[in-house]
Amino acid sequence: MLDNYHTDTPVPIVDLDIVARNIARLQTICDTAGVQNMPHFKTHKSLRIAQMQIDAGAVGITCQKLAEAEILAAAGFGNILISYNVLGSAKAARLQQVAEKTALTVACDNPVVAQFLSKSMAGSRAAIMVLVECDTGRERSGVTSPKQAADLASVIAGLPGLKFAGLMTYAPAGDPAPTSNFVAQTRKLCAENGLEINRISAGGTPGMATIGQVGETEYRAGTYVYNDLMMIAAGAATQADCALLVHATLVSNASPDRAIIDAGSKVLTSDTGGLDGFGLLIDYPEARIYALAEEHGFVDLSACLQKPQIGEIVRVLPNHVCPVSNLQSDIGLTQNGHPAGQLKINARGASK
Amino acid sequence: MLDNYHTDTPVPIVDLDIVARNIARLQTICDTAGVQNMPHFKTHKSLRIAQMQIDAGAVGITCQKLAEAEILAAAGFGNILISYNVLGSAKAARLQQVAEKTALTVACDNPVVAQFLSKSMAGSRAAIMVLVECDTGRERSGVTSPKQAADLASVIAGLPGLKFAGLMTYAPAGDPAPTSNFVAQTRKLCAENGLEINRISAGGTPGMATIGQVGETEYRAGTYVYNDLMMIAAGAATQADCALLVHATLVSNASPDRAIIDAGSKVLTSDTGGLDGFGLLIDYPEARIYALAEEHGFVDLSACLQKPQIGEIVRVLPNHVCPVSNLQSDIGLTQNGHPAGQLKINARGASK
Numbered sequence: 025m026l027d028n029y030h031t032d033t034p035v036p037i038v039d040l041d042i043v044a045r046n047i048a049r050l051q052t053i054c055d056t057a058g059v060q061n062m063p064h065f066k067t068h069k070s071l072r073i074a075q076m077q078i079d080a081g082a083v084g085i086t087c088q089k090l091a092e093a094e095i096l097a098a099a100g101f102g103n104i105l106i107s108y109n110v111l112g113s114a115k116a117a118r119l120q121q122v123a124e125k126t127a128l129t130v131a132c133d134n135p136v137v138a139q140f141l142s143k144s145m146a147g148s149r150a151a152i153m154v155l156v157e158c159d160t161g162r163e164r165s166g167v168t169s170p171k172q173a174a175d176l177a178s179v180i181a182g183l184p185g186l187k188f189a190g191l192m193t194y195a196p197a198g199d200p201a202p203t204s205n206f207v208a209q210t211r212k213l214c215a216e217n218g219l220e221i222n223r224i225s226a227g228g229t230p231g232m233a234t235i236g237q238v239g240e241t242e243y244r245a246g247t248y249v250y251n252d253l254m255m256i257a258a259g260a261a262t263q264a265d266c267a268l269l270v271h272a273t274l275v276s277n278a279s280p281d282r283a284i285i286d287a288g289s290k291v292l293t294s295d296t297g298g299l300d301g302f303g304l305l306i307d308y309p310e311a312r313i314y315a316l317a318e319e320h321g322f323v324d325l326s327a328c329l330q331k332p333q334i335g336e337i338v339r340v341l342p343n344h345v346c347p348v349s350n351l352q353s354d355i356g357l358t359q360n361g362h363p364a365g366q367l368k369i370n371a372r373g374a375s376k
Numbered sequence: 377m378l379d380n381y382h383t384d385t386p387v388p389i390v391d392l393d394i395v396a397r398n399i400a401r402l403q404t405i406c407d408t409a410g411v412q413n414m415p416h417f418k419t420h421k422s423l424r425i426a427q428m429q430i431d432a433g434a435v436g437i438t439c440q441k442l443a444e445a446e447i448l449a450a451a452g453f454g455n456i457l458i459s460y461n462v463l464g465s466a467k468a469a470r471l472q473q474v475a476e477k478t479a480l481t482v483a484c485d486n487p488v489v490a491q492f493l494s495k496s497m498a499g500s501r502a503a504i505m506v507l508v509e510c511d512t513g514r515e516r517s518g519v520t521s522p523k524q525a526a527d528l529a530s531v532i533a534g535l536p537g538l539k540f541a542g543l544m545t546y547a548p549a550g551d552p553a554p555t556s557n558f559v560a561q562t563r564k565l566c567a568e569n570g571l572e573i574n575r576i577s578a579g580g581t582p583g584m585a586t587i588g589q590v591g592e593t594e595y596r597a598g599t600y601v602y603n604d605l606m607m608i609a610a611g612a613a614t615q616a617d618c619a620l621l622v623h624a625t626l627v628s629n630a631s632p633d634r635a636i637i638d639a640g641s642k643v644l645t646s647d648t649g650g651l652d653g654f655g656l657l658i659d660y661p662e663a664r665i666y667a668l669a670e671e672h673g674f675v676d677l678s679a680c681l682q683k684p685q686i687g688e689i690v691r692v693l694p695n696h697v698c699p700v701s702n703l704q705s706d707i708g709l710t711q712n713g714h715p716a717g718q719l720k721i722n723a724r725g726a727s728k
Contacts, residue, residue: 032466032728066670088671089638108671109627111638111687114384133628136686164672165628165636172630275461276485276517278524284461284517286441290702290727295646318418318698319440319460319727320516334488335463346670350642351703351725373703373724375642375671376384 031337033273034287036348037356038367042267043073043249050232050248051081057236062086062105062225064246067346069371071099073249086227086244090115090122091374097125099370105129105225107192107244109137109157109165115376116144119152129153131192131225133165138180145185153189154180155225158210160203161196170206174213181219190223195238197230197258203238230258252345253304254297263341268355269306270340270348272321274332283311283331285321285338291351292316297344304341308332313340383689385625386639388700389708390719394619395425395601402584402600403433409588414438414457416579416598419698421723423451425601438579438596442467442474443726449477451722457481457577459544459596461489461509461517467728468496471504481505483544483577485518490532497537505541506532507577510562512555513548522558526565533571542575547590549582549610555590582610604697605656606649620707621658621691622700624673626684635683637665637673637690643703644668649696656693660684665692 031037047063054061063077065087074085074096084103087093093104104126110119122128123145132138132154141152156173159166167173173191181188191210195203203226211221226235227244229251235243247254250268251261272287292303294316302313302321310327321340325331332338342348349355349369357364383389399415406413415429417439426437426448436455439445445456456478462471474480475497484490484506493504508525511518519525525543533540543562547555555578563573578587579596581603587595599606602620603613624639644655646668654665654673662679673692677683684690694700701707701721709716 030466031464033464034727108638109636111627112383112385112625112689114382133630134686137627140687159630163631163634164669164674166630168630273464275463275489278485278511278518278520279515282515286460286463287727289645289647289699290725293641293646294648294699295641317516318702322516334486335492337464347641347646350670353725373642373705375386375639 031271031356033271033337034291035356036268036270036352037358038250039267040357040359040364042265044076046249046251046265046267047077047080050245053232053235054243055081059236059240060242062242062244063249064227064244065092065096065371067246067249068349069369069374070367071095071370072367074101077249083242089375090118091376092371093122093128094118095371095374097122101126103127105131105244107131107225107227109133111137111140116140119144120148120150123152124148124150127153129155129189131155131157132176132180133157133167135176135179138176138183138186142183142185148185151185151187153187155190155192155223156180158191158193158206160193160206162194164194166193170209170213173210174217177214177219178217188219190221190225190241192225193238194227195231200234200238207239229255230260232260247346250345252297253299253341253343257299263306266341268342268345268349270303270342271337272340274334274336274338277334281324281326283323283325285323286319287321287340288319289316290318291348292321292340292342293344293347293351295344295347299343301343303343305338306341307339383623383708385623385689386643387708388620388622388704389710390602390620392709392711392716394617396428398601398603398617398619399429399432402597405584405587406595407433411588411592412594414577414594414596415601416440416596417444417448417723419598419601420701421721421726422719423447423722424719426453429601435594441727442470443728444723445474445480446470447723447726449474453478455479457483457596459483459577459579461485463489463492468492471496472500472502475504476500476502479505481507481541483507483509484528484532485509487528487531490528490535490538494535494537500537503537503539505539507542507544507575508532510543510545510558512545512558514546516546518545522561522565525562526569529566529571530569540571542573542577544577545590546579547583552586552590559591581607582612584612599698602697604649605651605693605695609651615658615693618693620697620701621693622655623689623691626686626688626690629686633676633678635675635677637675637692638671639673639692640671641668642670643700644673644692644694645696645699645703647696647699651695653695655695657690658693659691
């Protein structure tokens with residue numbers, strides 16, 4: 025690829041036209057299904073893209089950590105879901121501040137977190153809406169039975185400063201029945217305790233095609249905004265839907281079949297997403313990034329009919345895009361095929 | 377572990393006493409061997425720790441990328457080695473600026489890079505010292521034969537703005553003979569071309585115990601400053617030599633044997649370093665971090681006699697520490713067992 029843009033590599037570059045198309049596609053799916061769109065901040069961590077999502081019809085923004093919610097709340101986003109157990113004494117005052125600035129929902133899967141959330145709100149007239157996180161098969165966080173979910177809902181409903189709001193799940197791929205059944209049983213048990221479930225949050229880009237089928241009222245998708253090789257492998261995107269490419273320079277070719285690019289694990293990350301290799305050279309699809317050192321990408325060129333040359337800029341589609349943008353302060357933008365400035369990654373590294 | 381410090385997790389915390397001991401140990405080895413110490417910036421990316429290394433006797437600092445060298449040069453470090461092929465039109469003016477501020481050496485394994493380095497110095501009275509990078513078995517960058525090394529040395533010696541300075545290798549573990557032979561043959565061929573080899577740079581923390589044995593005049597070690605599970609596995613460190621631990625909070629324990637900590641791949645990185653799991657819970661060594669999501673660390677507690685509780689802060693020794701500090705703007709410090717402020721990671725993400 026010719027270096028028309030005098031590109032300083034390695035750098036991720038995002039195509040804003042593809043981003044806008046991806047945002048519109050999810051919004052249409054949500055609107056058609058009558059499900060509220062709460063896209064996930066974790067992928068782009070950019071206030072500008074979050075605003076594009078709101079402008080297209082999203083009702084709020086989901087994030088994973090309190091530090092991300094602080095950035096969103098400070099920027100005036102009015103409806104934020106932290107889809108994560110927030111816990112730790114250093115977070116209490118921070119949590120109350122966010123809850124006083126914005127409509128804040130937090131997910132929770134255990135009474136220790138529920139009590140912490142409640143204590144954090146002491147002295148405040150605001151309240152945190154709390155979703156009970158349910159593990160419907162992914163085996164990450166989440167209560168593992170409808171009974172536990174209903175019991176935790178009652179704990180939450182009884183704590184000052186909290187409002188029980190409903191359920192959250194990150195359902196595994198495949199059969200929706202375990203999730204639907206979990207939700208139905210929990211709804212029944214909660215009703216017996218006098219609690220109504222008004223919100224059910226589901227999520228994940230691979231599940232976009234079937235939004236609504238587990239009875240969710242809102243949806244959290246993150247990766248869809250950029251897409252990556254994992255989403256292609258999951259059947260949720262094509263290469264044309266992938267908005268972020270890492271531009272890297274081929275800096276060494278000491279052995280005929282081995283090239284080194286200037287993007288290693290500190291740019292592409294070591295996250296393979298369970299796929300082979302560490303990204304696709306889209307202009308040389310027969311090439312294979314077979315290893316990464318911190319600043320070296322090792323490329324096997326043996327299968328390439330035409331080989332990239334030293335000094336050439338190559339474009340890498342990452343396996344998993346979310347941790348890639350988290351490594352940058354600013355990434356490049358293009359629009360209509362032309363450079364379009366920089367995108368600030370406001371919540372880079374905001375994991376606290 | 378009790379949260380005596382009101383620690384906001386997840387956060388890496390560095391023990392400055394261990395850092396000082398590690399720095400002193402490498403310096404003593406180098407001094408004893410009569411080898412100049414050029415420690416690698418890539419691990420800590422901190423000007424403060426780089427200064428500790430200089431204060432202990434290092435003659436300069438090695439870094440991997442031009443962006444790191446810019447930060448070091450701007451802070452007044454007077455002797456910098458970029459152990460990497462620097463290439464790309466956007467880097468030319470930047471390179472000249474660094475070379476005018478500091479004594480700059482750059483490694484190079486091909487004539488395209490040599491010509492780029494030379495052109496970058498057009499109009500400047502400064503010069504870049506250039507080391508020919510030699511691949512003596514690691515199969516990363518580096519010319520693969522003494523003939524190529526000597527030919528490239530002649531190219532460099534003939535280019536304006538450059539001074540041929542010597543050779544650089546990142547020798548593989550094990551038998552030093554291939555590296556020694558490569559160096560000896562290259563020295564002979566260079567001498568026939570009228571070129572003297574004054575510097576031979578070798579590197580790597582695992583090779584610290586045998587510094588000097590391939591005839592190097594200077595040594596680049598990086599990871600030794602913090603150490604990690606990879607260095608323990610390589611026999612280069614013990615757990616007592618490991619200075620950086622990630623403090624994380626146990627936030628979920630929905631299944632008796634599965635805990636979730638609030639450090640995932642965005643903090644611990646997906647870099648396993650070829651080891652099993654994603655870090656060691658040093659207070660619960662029978663536990664196993666078996667998977668990471670972006671903000672979730674999945675811990676198998678089934679082998680633990682005593683299990684950590686929800687809300688407890690656990691300390692994780694990373695598999696590979698270098699990409700971990702690269703994810704942070706600031707990390708915590710302790711000294712004499714007490715909190716000792718923050719360490720700024722000046723070159724976080726400086727991969728350009």
